[in-house]
Amino acid sequence: MKRNFIFIWLSALLACFGACKTDDMNYTDVQVTAVNSLFEPLDNKSVKLVSSSTASLFFEWEAALSEDGGAPLYEVLFDKVGGDFSKPLYKLMSNNNGFANNAYVTHKVLNAVAISSGVNPGESGEVQWTVVSSRGINRVQSAVVRKLNISSLEGFADIPDELYVSGEGSEGGTAVATALPFKQTATGEFEIYTRLEAGKSYVFLDRKDVNARRFFTDDQVKLKEASEETSMQVSQTGVYRILLDFNVATVSFTEIRSIGLWFSPENKILFNLPYQGKGIWSGTGVVTFRQEGWGRDERYKFQLSTLVNGNTVVQQFGAKNPTDSRPTAASDPSYYHLKLLNAVTQWDDKWKFDGAVDGKSTTISVILQGDKEYTHTVKVN
Incomplete structure (x- = not known):
């Protein structure tokens, strides 16, 4: 009797699976339309590139449509004039991780495109561009192509790989x-x-x-x-x-006037690190952690005073690898790696001192040398 019940149950399950399986369960590709209009830049626009990391040219086009109503993705493609974009000189995703129907293309990228198309540094030449829209695995290239006349930068065609x-x-x-x-x-x-x-x-x-x-x-x-x-x-x-x-083909000089130990709890420099030579700054002082209601605060980073075009500019070095814990003897050397920060703040991108530093004379060194990771050392005397 029990065996008959199991057989009937399995038969019913298989019958239901077969009956319930419809075409809706099969995977179907989502169709997407091509971009029909390119808005910016105008056809045959001339652009003179400038040596600035922030300089860019705005590209914009008509939004594509997808069969399921979802948002398409976009890529901007560049090619030589007359090319079919099958092997583009350069391609990049649009703004908003590819979902926006516009893109800011830096002058540096445009310069690379011009050089790749055969334009000599410091000269002008034409390239062409278009947009590809996609949804899932479906990709559709726009039939509209525009030309762009680029006055390239005076960069080097043969770039060194060491210096x-x-x-x-x-x-x-x-x-x-x-x-x-x-x-x-x-x-x-x-x-x-x-x-x-x-x-x-x-x-x-x-x-x-x-x-x-x-x-x-x-x-x-x-x-x-x-x-x-x-x-x-x-x-x-x-x-x-x-x-x-x-x-x-640009060069810039920033004079480093001083580097100091920035103690976040006090929001100030505790002591300076005099320059020792060959990319090393080192200084000695007493670091006393700040007593808070929750414990001892030991957070720190480094602050620089620099001179740029005759103006004093304050910058900071902080943790290259984000951390919120104290180091130990077993900590990876990467704990101490540093980077130049984009903004000056009290707390962001800080390190924490080992507990042994509290109230002790400590020698701290910042090491900025080209053949190794930028880093720093902390030694209790």
């Missing part, structure tokens, strides 16, 4: 073997924190070799390649943050 500073005015001296390395922060972008001596020459090299390519600036703005024994000098001895961008 050094050398010369009598540099900390490494005149020997190429002791040239100090830059940190590569992105393709074609380099950064170094180093001391330069006024009235003495220095130069940038693409490798530690007497036959290395040499780069210089004669106005502290435009980066140039030297065709002969060309070098530079600074007017004032100091510690500088030097940024070079070969993509747009």
Whole structure:
């Protein structure tokens, strides 16, 4: 009797499954329409690119429609004039992670597009662009194509993958073997924190070799390649943050006046870290945690006083990897890695001291060297 009941139950279940299975349960692709109108920029618009990380050009187009009423995704595609976009020079998602029917395309990206299309640095040329709309796996390319005339930046076609500073005015001296390395922060972008001596020459090299390519600036703005024994000098001895961008052939100098230990609970610098040389600042002082109702507050980061175009600018270094715990002897070295912050705040992107630091003489060092992660050390004396 029991066996008959189980058999009847299974039969009913299978019959129900077969009856309930309809075409609605099958996966169907969601159709999406093509973009029919491109609004901005206008066809054959001319744009002169500028060397600025914030400069951009606004693109906008008519919204596409999807069969299920959901929001389509969009990509902007660039190609050589006459191309079919099957192998675009460049493509990027629209604003709002691809859901907006517009996009801000930086001048830096447009410069890369122009160079890829065969436009020489500093010259003008045409490229074309269109938009692809998609929903799920369906992608539809717009039939509308517009041209854009780009006056490219004076960037370098052959970009180094490493960079050094050398010369009598540099900390490494005149020997190429002791040239100090830059940190590569992105393709074609380099950064170094180093001391330069006024009235003495220095130069940038693409490798530690007497036959290395040499780069210089004669106005502290435009980066140039030297065709002969060309070098530079600074007017004032100091510690500088030097940024070079070969993509747009620019260079900038920021003088680092001081770096101090910023103690968040007191909202102030406890003591300064004098420059020791070759990208290292180090100072010693007593750090006493602040007593709060919930316990001892030990949060900290670093504050810089810099000089930019004759104006004093305050910046901060904070935790590269967010943390809300004290370090231990077993903590990964990445706990101490640091980055230059976008804003000056009391609490954001802070570290916490180990409990052993409280009330003790402590030596703290900030290490900003091109051949390693930017980091800092904390040593109780």
